[in-house]
Amino acid sequence: MTPPFLFYILYDNEISSxxxxxxxxxxxxxxxxxxxxxxxxxTWEGIPVDCCDMLDDHLLP
Structure with a gap:
């Protein structure tokens, strides 16, 4: 589990947007x-959230 996955748990439980x-x-x-x-x-493996409209290309797979 990568550190951003912990943020995903918050998102998945509707604690963050x-x-x-x-x-x-x-x-x-x-x-x-x-x-x-x-x-x-x-980092992004296993995280089913599309952030391509918010992050620079070098931070996306």
Whole structure:
């Protein structure tokens, strides 16, 4: 389980919005320097949320 998956649990339980979820994931990836292709791809595996309209391409698989 990747750290953004914890944000997904909040989103899935309707505790946060899709916008808040995507923003938090993007900030975490940037802040931790997890922007390499394999890391980004692994981060989003198993998270069925489309954030392509909110995040830069380098933060999406």
């Amino acid at each position: 899709r916008h808040e979820f995507c923003e938090a994931c993007g900030e975490l990836l940037e802040r931790e320097g997890w922007t390499g292709y394999n890391v980004v791809k692994a």
